Amino acid sequence: MNTDLFPSSICYPFHRSLYLKVCNKCNKLLGCFLARRGAMALTQVSSSKCCGGYQKVFEHDSTELKCKMKFAIYLPPKAESAKCPVLYWLSGLTCTEQNFITKAGSQQAASEHGIIIVAPDTSPRGCSIEGEDESWDFGTGAGFYVDATQDPWKTNYRMYSYVTEELPRLINSNFPADPEKMSISGHSMGGHGALICALKNPGKYKAVSAFAPICNPIQCAWGQKAFSGYLGPEKSTWEAYDSTVLAASYSGPELDILIDQGRDDQFLSASQLLPDNLIAACSEKKIPVVFRLQQGYDHSYYFIFSFINDHIKHHAKYLNA
């Protein structure tokens, strides 16, 4: 057992692909499982007690993204004795798994409502693709939650599949998560991610909310740059990842969408976010949205911190129903 490679891991590789699952508090053997090509190997990077539960960061080898990926997970006190619903949080441009857990102050409400919060990174990292680190709004830190179809991005940049398939599978098999109860939220590019994940998978997410989301990426500069890079010049393929277009053709269980937007957000006035287009589409299709334009707030995590409790309450209403 090579514990040097897995210093404080909760899952120890035992023999080839057999892993032992060990409680990292009492070192009791919880079980063992077979891993596919080592995909399920989770390495704990950090663990800190927070609001009665634990804020942890793990690293794993992603099969979708073909690289090592980190994600943050908050486990509420309730998770020690019962399965808990999971809220997936998608962060914005340039963020890692760290921004949300250190700045948003979500743990108190998550602890009170008994909700696990999973916050993945925003793109593959260290894939040595030419140009991936050239700009802050494309490549590293800017995966845009799409499955790229263009070279050289299509091998690694599959954030949509990672967030909607691989990550939930990983969470459900390694943590006390209730696989039937998941919801999604995010900020800016992550808000766009949350909205498309919910609109493209009717019924998969019990609730959805967003902070200052990019509502109509095919109409804004950020979206056009990212989509033409990842998806190619054919604009009709872009529509599959545009929440305003997706809302207009949505059919499925009723969604209750909560959106907060700062009125003094520089990217709102720069027409990167375009919430009016989404509101119009949802009004037309009678998709319930409460959109709150918050006076004086900007695009920062100070804005998120101010309203995160309302959002967690919104998710709890559907996750704990």
Place this chain on the structure above:
Amino acid sequence: SELSKCNSLLSERTTQMENFASNLEEIFITVEENFGRQEQNLEQHYNDVLQTLSQRRHERITALQDEKKLKMEALYGELLSCGRALDASKELIEKAQDLNQEENLKMPISLDFVIPSTDFSDVKQMMESINVVPAPSAPVMNPQVSNSATASTLRVCWSLFSDDTVDFYELYCRHISEDSTTGTMQEVPSPPVIREQECTSCSDAALIRWDSGNTNPVESYTLELSENSLSKSSVTESIVAIPTCECVAQLQPWKCYVIYVRAVNIGGPSERSQPITISTTGTFFHLLRETAHPSLSVSADGFTMFYLDEDLPLSDIAFSDNTFASCVAVLGDLMPVRGQYYWEVEVDEQTEYRVGVAYEDTQRSSYLGANTTSWCMRHILTPSRHKYEFLHNGWSPDVRITVQPLRIGIFLDYEHGTISFYNTHLQQHLYTFTCCFHHFVLPCFALDKPGALSLRNGLAPPCYVTQTARPHH
């Protein structure tokens, strides 16, 4: 020759060895001697140390004993002088007592001469009568509270005026026979009349109001309540000695009660009033018609409000101090108890309305939500869209709602200081005001344009409303 050489060499070596051995022997002896000497030295030193120590110890002991002796002597001396002082003071005290007695004997003799006059006694008496504590005012009997009586005991409470000084109370009681026609007593009062339109309830209490309906004098009222079962209801609880024509009764949630009132005087209790049925599934209240703007009319059942698109003849427009003068509004009569209340309002797509809560004394001349005494949700129809405002003190946050609510749930929670609005069809939370209510608030309803809205009463708050009010742990 070699052999002899070897021989001589050997003998030489032998002598060398012998020399070495004798040398060793010498060294051994010297070492042994040295050790012996050292041992002696050490022993001597050790003895010296021991001797010094015992000498020191002895010196210490004698010194301590001397000191002890000295101190004991000093203490004894002290004790002696103390005893002497005690004796002296005892003598002194006795002498003083003697002197005192002698003085006492002398005193009355000299005083007898000083006070011969008796004229002041009247004045004294008058002075005393002034200083005497005045008689307290009559205490006020408190109404009987629930669960204060058993078959053989009764708890009676009363209040006194704070200015009064009371030594004790005397409690009188008298049995009132049911058939009190014997004797020359008063006639029993006639039954009171419950004012159904002014009764209101919530999940754990009801406010009952009634008219005395009597020409005979009434001392107090008795409220009887029974859980509604089909069998001829037996009284499960009664509240007696109610001095006024209203009473708040604590009830259990999710039950149905039948409530009667009796009037009581010395002659005995009246017949029961007509019953009122109260169900504690949710909030139930009537509209305060006296607050309604003259243009606002209320349906016969009292729960639908109309603003008709017609000009009223000026003669019909009568404003009192209590009616809304500019906003076509009316207040509801909610229980004055801090708790949780839920009601719903039905509107149609074109209705332009304001619904929410307001203090009872909210300005009748201003619009609901335009002041600090009211909180309301407002719907405005613009040519392009449905606009919603959540108004308090003339300000609303900018909120966009994509699906028009046609049935609005309103949840008032005094404990958390919140008033929340929901689209009940979607179970969608629309907005929550957070504020600490300094007084009781009343539901308010207004129509900004001709139209109608209906109040839905007596509904249990849905779980999505109560659940989001407080996080579960």
